[in-house]
Amino acid sequence: METVLIRLGLTLSQIVVVMVAVLLTVAALTLLERKVLGWMQDRMGPMEVGPYGILQPVADGLKLFFKEDIIPAGANKFMFSMAPVLSLVPALIGFAVIPFGPDWTVDVGGVNFKPFVITDINIGVLYILAFASIGAYGIILGGWSSNSKYSLLGGLRSAAQLISYELNVGLSIVGVLLLSSSLSLVTITNAQAGGFWNWYFFGGGGFPQALAFIVFIISAVAETNRTPFDLPEAESELVAGFFTEYSGMRFAFFFLAEYGNMILVSCVATVLFFGGWHPPYPGTLMEYIGMGHLLWIEGIMWFVLKVAFFLFFFFWIRATLPRLRYDQLMRFGWKVLLPIALANIVVTSIVAFLFPGS
């Protein structure tokens, strides 16, 4: 009984820490995105709230919190209320299997406790993919239940887009799974230890997964509905796409879901292709200077750095690329990315078969 309570308390505190970190990152991202976009477009971005606009997320949050919650006439109220939750929960729940730091096991009161991953389930990748698919339901239902043309069009587009690109995400990951022979993100991270040449992107495990990574990152951008694949919420065509009719906190939920998905996808890309928390050099600096018990600081720092780079990449392509046309999107997904991903699987499996354990 006591061990159960201890485990519960530990896991809950872990969840709280991760959730708070993710939500704070989302708040920072809303500001950073506008700032980075502004800087890239020779503007300043938000400057009014607080010095250099750093309190803008607070103002945005307060505004959304106190806004009137409107349910349009003729909307399916239940689905309309469910959709934002259905969209937000999968975006946040994926963080449960992401290893943020070293794979340590600490013994707390007879309970084996991993401080840097909430749960190390052996199908972590599948779990994330499955919940990403459920997140698509939120978008589709939100678009359908609003009783609005724009929302419906956005929902339809997102349905087609998410199905097409989910496939590519799944297939591009397969190469990594073959090489690591595991679906657990902790195991995959551990297999990439000892320098950047062991990261799967650069050829750790036998065959470089650079192509798979390119397919993955393009499909991930499409999955998170970000420019240049932001067809479901195309501002210039569909007002706001699937959340046209949403206001107040429900809108904020969709917003949080989008940014949460962005962070999640960046985390997954980091873990699968760029070694997770492992530094790009063998060992850790903390071990060299004789403070091995503090190497988790360095690990988390590298993890955050890599994720931050991917998040910056998301902003960067948003500032650069225009939106794809719908047929271009479909053709690119099915005729370009899918064959590349399949070819990558074939080559990787051949290499993994011929040179096992290299």
Next chain:
Amino acid sequence: MKLKEWVKTLLFYEIALGMKATLSHFLHYKPITLQYPHEKKQLPSNYRGMLALLRYDDGTEKCVGCDLCEAACPSRVIRVVSAEVPGEPTKRYSKEYYMDMTRCLFCGLCVKACPVDALGMTQEYEWAVYDKRQLQLNKEQLLAIGDRNFPVREKRLEFQHPNVAYFNVGFKEIPQKEL
């Protein structure tokens, strides 16, 4: 050539070029925008802002009520009610002078048309109001705008009788109809 294009496509050459452009703007960050209410742009000296009625240095109004500005205005902004100066039957002045600034397009034709330079264009542009009726300006308001924007007034010459239309507008400045 075909091969070169293929290689470019495969390496995302065009996209990389675009990303380089945005990144260079990001690294050499130099905003071209101004934080408007806090910083304001230096206006050019010939900026055509809010219209104003002017006075001579002795405080008398320049306007002689000739209605030329009303005739010149393309959007019918101006309405002048001309009258004789009480006690001086030969002198005229604008008894009432209205401007509907909701319609004004700041072309400056009224200023050009004025024979006595009684109209001026100021550098004021912050005239957003909550009630449209606040933009229906009367003579007192227009004179006040002139007073606060043109502190140096034109000297009133003795031989310049206010009723003598002293045409200081060169006809060459008025676009002639080509025959």
